[in-house]
Amino acid sequence: MELHDRVIVVTGGTGALGSSVCDTLLEAGALLEVTYVKDAEKARFDEAMAAHEWRYALHRVDITSDAEVTALFAAVDKTRSDKLDALVCIAGGFAAGPIETTSAETMRAQLALNFESVFLCAREAVGRMKRQGHGRIVTVGSRAAIDAPGGMSAYVASKAAVVALTRALAAETRGSGITVNCVLPTTIDTPANRASMPNADHASWAQPEDIARVIKELLGDELATVTGAILPV
DSSP: OTTTOOOOETTTTTTTHHHHHHHHHTTOEEEEEEEEOHHHHHHHHHHHGGGGGGGEEEEEOOOOEEEEEEEEHHHHHHEEEEEEEEEEEEEOOOOBOOOOOOOHHHHHHHHHHIHHHHHHHHHHHHHHHHHHOEEEEEEEOGGTTTTOOOSSSHHHHHHHHHHHHHHHHHHHHHTTEEEEEEEEEEOOOOHHHHHHOSSSOOGSOOOOHHHHHHHHHHHTTTTTTTOOOOEEO
């Protein structure tokens, strides 16, 4: 119960990676506030987390919306008596294609989903954590952000922005009791990825459970002196 009764906001917690992270954090004793957008994922999440149902709450939120993110954190303040111990930013999206066929709309959508959502949530979290004198923020980037392949420029740029933001926030919050770190998974072994890449070497992909364990450690006390780290998983 390393995270006993710690209040943690998890964006995108009902997806394949998010569900593994939430399960790991709930097993560690955390109290979760989880965002989602798809009703089908919410139903699967509720079924999978039935043993922990009183330890989490689900919020349907467009985390690219300034107003909806602000409202989310205000709701958490009310429910959790102004307590916020950690933020885990998992929600995002993927789009591939050579740059000459990538529309401005696709580029903006990637920036909104992968970068702006993290910026908005971190903005709300940091102020609260500074008032408390402690806090943990973990962002989820991509190995592609530092070892960029071709054919996905908009995605790579949006995830690189997450890495840069993580480092900037770590510098901005140093000495405040807040840590800000980023994990960089390779391709994650999920049903959707297997369906879209059936002939790939699935054995080389990152397992959601392994990423979840790394995130849990970054949220705990043992790594309280680690901030600004960019961790390939």
